[in-house]
Amino acid sequence: MTRKKKRVTLIIAAMAVLGSALGLVLYALRDNIVFFYGPSEIVAKDLPPGTRVRIGGLVKKGSVVHDGTDVRFDVTDGKHEVAVTYDGALPDLFREGQGVVAEGVLSAGGGLAASEVLAKHDERYMPKEVVDALKKSGRWQENADMGGSAQ
Amino acid sequence: MIVETGHFALILALALACLNAVVPLWGVAARDSRLMGIAPSVALASFGFVALSYAALTYAHVTSDFSLINVLENSASAKPLIYKITGVWGNHEGSMLLWVLILAVFAAAVALSAHTMPQDLHAAVLAVQSWISAAFLIFILLTSDPFARIPNPPIEGQDLNPLLQDPGLAIHPPLLYLGYVGLSITFAFAAGALICGRIDAVWARLVRPWTLIAWVFLTLGIAMGSYWAYYTLGWGGFWFWDPVENASLMPWLAATALLHSAAVMEKREALKVWTIFLAILAFSLSLVGTFIVRSGVLTSVHSFANDPRRGVFILAILVFFIGGALLLFALRANTLKPGGFFAPISREGALVLNNLVLTTICATVFVGEMYPLALESLTGEKISVGGPFFNATVVPLFLPLVLLMPVGQNLAWKRGDFLGAAQRLYFALLCGLGLMLVLADWHQNGPLTSILVSGLGLYLIVGAFAEIASRSFGRAALVKGGLAQIWRHAAGLPLSTYGTALAHAGIGVSLLGLAATGWGAEKILTMKPGDSAVVGPYQLTLTQIGTETGPNFTAKVGHVLIRQDGRDIAAIDPAVRFYPTRQMSRAEAGIKTINFGQVYVGISNGVKPGTVDARLYWKPLVTLIWIGALIMGFGGLVSLSDRRLRIGVAHRVRRLADAQQAPAE
Numbered sequence: 001m002t003r004k005k006k007r008v009t010l011i012i013a014a015m016a017v018l019g020s021a022l023g024l025v026l027y028a029l030r031d032n033i034v035f036f037y038g039p040s041e042i043v044a045k046d047l048p049p050g051t052r053v054r055i056g057g058l059v060k061k062g063s064v065v066h067d068g069t070d071v072r073f074d075v076t077d078g079k080h081e082v083a084v085t086y087d088g089a090l091p092d093l094f095r096e097g098q099g100v101v102a103e104g105v106l107s108a109g110g111g112l113a114a115s116e117v118l119a120k121h122d123e124r125y126m127p128k129e130v131v132d133a134l135k136k137s138g139r140w141q142e143n144a145d146m147g148g149s150a151q
Numbered sequence: 152m153i154v155e156t157g158h159f160a161l162i163l164a165l166a167l168a169c170l171n172a173v174v175p176l177w178g179v180a181a182r183d184s185r186l187m188g189i190a191p192s193v194a195l196a197s198f199g200f201v202a203l204s205y206a207a208l209t210y211a212h213v214t215s216d217f218s219l220i221n222v223l224e225n226s227a228s229a230k231p232l233i234y235k236i237t238g239v240w241g242n243h244e245g246s247m248l249l250w251v252l253i254l255a256v257f258a259a260a261v262a263l264s265a266h267t268m269p270q271d272l273h274a275a276v277l278a279v280q281s282w283i284s285a286a287f288l289i290f291i292l293l294t295s296d297p298f299a300r301i302p303n304p305p306i307e308g309q310d311l312n313p314l315l316q317d318p319g320l321a322i323h324p325p326l327l328y329l330g331y332v333g334l335s336i337t338f339a340f341a342a343g344a345l346i347c348g349r350i351d352a353v354w355a356r357l358v359r360p361w362t363l364i365a366w367v368f369l370t371l372g373i374a375m376g377s378y379w380a381y382y383t384l385g386w387g388g389f390w391f392w393d394p395v396e397n398a399s400l401m402p403w404l405a406a407t408a409l410l411h412s413a414a415v416m417e418k419r420e421a422l423k424v425w426t427i428f429l430a431i432l433a434f435s436l437s438l439v440g441t442f443i444v445r446s447g448v449l450t451s452v453h454s455f456a457n458d459p460r461r462g463v464f465i466l467a468i469l470v471f472f473i474g475g476a477l478l479l480f481a482l483r484a485n486t487l488k489p490g491g492f493f494a495p496i497s498r499e500g501a502l503v504l505n506n507l508v509l510t511t512i513c514a515t516v517f518v519g520e521m522y523p524l525a526l527e528s529l530t531g532e533k534i535s536v537g538g539p540f541f542n543a544t545v546v547p548l549f550l551p552l553v554l555l556m557p558v559g560q561n562l563a564w565k566r567g568d569f570l571g572a573a574q575r576l577y578f579a580l581l582c583g584l585g586l587m588l589v590l591a592d593w594h595q596n597g598p599l600t601s602i603l604v605s606g607l608g609l610y611l612i613v614g615a616f617a618e619i620a621s622r623s624f625g626r627a628a629l630v631k632g633g634l635a636q637i638w639r640h641a642a643g644l645p646l647s648t649y650g651t652a653l654a655h656a657g658i659g660v661s662l663l664g665l666a667a668t669g670w671g672a673e674k675i676l677t678m679k680p681g682d683s684a685v686v687g688p689y690q691l692t693l694t695q696i697g698t699e700t701g702p703n704f705t706a707k708v709g710h711v712l713i714r715q716d717g718r719d720i721a722a723i724d725p726a727v728r729f730y731p732t733r734q735m736s737r738a739e740a741g742i743k744t745i746n747f748g749q750v751y752v753g754i755s756n757g758v759k760p761g762t763v764d765a766r767l768y769w770k771p772l773v774t775l776i777w778i779g780a781l782i783m784g785f786g787g788l789v790s791l792s793d794r795r796l797r798i799g800v801a802h803r804v805r806r807l808a809d810a811q812q813a814p815a816e
Binding site: 006009010013014017018020021024025027028029031032033034035036037054068069087088089090103 | 492493494495503504507508511512514515518519522532533534535536537539540543544547548675676677753755764766
């Protein structure tokens with residue numbers, strides 16, 4: 001086998017590996033990405049039920065209702081609210097009035113059946129996505145004691 | 152006063168780094184051995200000053216000097232001593248100082264191994280390392296000064312983030328940094344080799360131990376981080392495809408590829424361009440990782456409070472080093488002559504395939520990591536690319552690689568015999584298939600992937616040792632001499648062969664642990680004292696809920712009894728701790744290891760008084776995931792202690808290199 005043939009073999013092998021990787025990536029990107037919206041966008045977009053989304057905002061004060069391990073709460077950006085239901089243990093840092101990100105499937109009534117709830121990680125830190133969602137709705141104040149990490 | 156000394160030492164270290172970045176290179180250009188000769192002593196002095204500076208910051212933390220903003224924001228007088236010491240790197244400024252300290256440690260280690268390598272390469276490597284040190288020292292001094300004071304210090308500090316008040320903080324960041332920063336040495340070696348035009352088998356042999364050291368630390372650091380997340384986040388996940396985990400995975404993949412291609416370069420003088428490229432890539436990816444973690448462009452558990460200036464600065468460092476190295480690479484790569492020739496089916500061919508797959512996986516992870524950023528800056532749409540994406544792309548690429556790993560080990564250099572190699576693996580294949588059949592019988596309702604991955608894992612473990620077995624038994628069984636002969640054969644094999652086998656087997660062990668997650672059991676429920684639940688083969692009973700007071704926290708503790716077949720096996724005390732200074736709570740999981748599996752209980756405050764929300768898990772064989780990583784690291788160490796890589800032998804290498812130098816360019 002000559003050097004040239006060897007090079008051709010190598011190129012074919014590289015193409016095969018890269019090609020399959022590219023195929024996998026495109027396939028996975030079609031099915032496995034989740035869009036992030038703030039409550040106002042959810043209301044405005046009117047997405048079909050069953051869409052998988054991530055929403056971020058603040059947990060509305062007084063909206064948290066526990067029922068066994070089921071939890072219901074509203075996520076708000078100050079203008080609109082989205083009702084979230086979740087069956088599972090909430091993160092330790094989940095609090096009313098604090099930033100939260102929930103991922104799940106939109107239900108027929110416009111609410112979200114969450115499969116995952118993430119809270120901020122410490123009192124100085126708020127998920128960037130939540131900050132942006134609040135900024136979009138005009139409710140973000142740089143120095144408010146929401147604890148902006150964005151200053 | 153001590154604090155100011157530390158600050159001043161840091162500035163002196165920067166001055167020395169700048170000196171060392173220029174003078175030795177001048178020496179290389181002018182072929183002046185006196186100018187080159189200053190590099191080691193300056194590197195050692197620079198290390199001394201960085202260490203002094205680091206000690207000063209530690210002193211401030213231990214003595215709770217709250218006039219330092221860094222101490223004020225990350226410490227409190229009631230914090231236990233161990234977290235005062237480890238808390239030094241539990242914040243942005245301190246962790247960057249640790250980064251620079253480790254850079255200096257590696258520079259000092261290279262400085263002390265002067266006798267092992269040609270002087271011009273030695274000087275050039277230290278100079279490149281000084282460029283990196285200088286860049287990060289400027290970064291610290293301009294944007295992240297750990298020694299900044301506050302005019303009217305309050306009497307008490309704000310305490311360290313409770314999630315970081317954990318023994319994991321003592322181990323995970325230093326190990327990971329040793330890995331990340333260790334790759335700076337391979338980068339410096341690559342740049343140095345390009346500068347001096349010494350890209351040959353000797354170079355590959357010199358760089359191999361450094362790559363191995365970095366790889367071992369990176370492997371252990373990632374595994375430790377994974378275990379820390381597992382026991383501290385309260386729900387027993389061990390890998391989240393979090394952007395920061397990916398940031399550590401990418402350099403690991405590149406370093407693993409580098410380790411394998413450097414072997415080809417050392418043995419056969421082939422893949423020279425590629426190996427140099429990988430050395431540059433691996434460190435570039437660890438810089439990308441630093442950028443991602445420190446700039447806050449991606450949301451993650453690892454973000455400290457962010458300052459946009461820092462992101463821009465690290466981006467500038469990144470562009471400078473990656474750009475500079477690639478430019479040097481482009482200028483020099485065409486001077487390389489093609490090396491040893493090999494057939495596609497050969498050890499080299501297998502290692503090329505390994506490199507191809509590993510770098511492709513690396514690129515895939517990179518795409519998943521960067522796609523959301525790119526999409527957001529182009530269209531403003533926010534998306535998240537999480538576990539499902541990576542599972543769907545990385546796993547199908549990785550599994551065929553596992554299948555081929557033992558085959559590659561059994562192929563001869565230059566021209567191999569695929570069927571012959573496959574024949575040596577009959578036994579391993581049989582073991583794997585046998586395990587699949589047994590498991591399929593036991594777990595008829597279990598997930599199919601778990602069965603397949605278990606079989607693959609066992610095949611890999613047994614197959615990893617097939618080369619050693621055939622090399623010791625194959626000849627001895629035919630020749631007389633019996634056991635003693637086998638022993639002599641086995642003992643005569645190079646240690647790096649054992650290292651390879653162990654590292655490969657370690658991956659197999661981890662695969663078994665990963666596969667077994669499919670047979671776990673979990674329950675999430677609200678419990679009051681007296682309640683019990685069956686999880687897997689165990690019955691867990693919450694006997695009481697108590698309270699506990701620590702130095703800087705109060706805790707609610709659940710006492711859980713583990714029973715099997717009516718017998719008490721053990722008791723665990725999961726807790727949820729509340730840290731008043733930061734108004735934060737944190738779960739402390741109760742874990743009992745039983746035959747490599749773990750009963751895992753996490754609790755959080757229940758809604759009704761007198762109850763807790765409990766997460767109960769039975770995770771069979773879960774510890775194998777990390778034991779596998781430890782075996783991989785151990786394999787790396789065994790390989791490192793190979794006689795060919797030891798310092799004494801390198802004398803000969805150097806004489807050889809000096810002899811070769813005259814005819815070379």
